[in-house]
């Protein structure tokens with residue numbers, strides 16, 4: 549798992565209980581995962597296809613800093629998949645775990661199209 553970006557929890561990111569709003573967290577994860585897919589596939593025409601069961605493990609409070617981690621899982625003909633973990637930057641307490649996120653490479657009409665990446669030619673080290 550490689551932790552890429554960090555977020556400071558601000559007032560606008562909170563729910564009615566004044567803890568981190570799950571929707572805000574999912575938005576950040578989707579954006580981070582999209583950037584990850586773009587860099588790995590060398591294509592900006594990627595869309596979120598699938599997000600598996602989401603486990604909200606613990607919360608975060610205003611002023612906390614969280615970090616978003618992604619782990620490459622595999623590539624298919626048009627897709628790329630990875631897992632995700634978000635944790636508190638300082639305590640390392642896990643906040644959310646997602647087993648599988650899948651992005652699909654699409655053409656100008658929005659149809660799946662081969663990304664031409666394989667385990668042999670994809671650069672999984674590139675951030």
Ligand SMILES: CC(C)(COP(=O)(O)OP(=O)(O)OC[C@H]1O[C@@H](n2cnc3c(N)ncnc32)[C@H](O)[C@@H]1OP(=O)(O)O)[C@@H](O)C(=O)NCCC(=O)NCCS
Nearest residue numbers: 595596597598623624625626627628650652654658659660
């Ligand atoms: C993404 C989209 C173009 C895929 O179309 P589709 O007809 O379902 O595509 P396919 O069935 O050919 O599958 C495409 C790839 O996705 C994978 N896939 C499809 N459904 C999947 C699922 N439920 N779980 C995991 N992977 C899945 C397939 O295995 C295939 O991968 P591969 O080519 O690497 O083998 C279409 O579903 C779509 O436009 N969805 C909306 C995307 C979007 O707008 N996302 C933003 C959030 S709303």
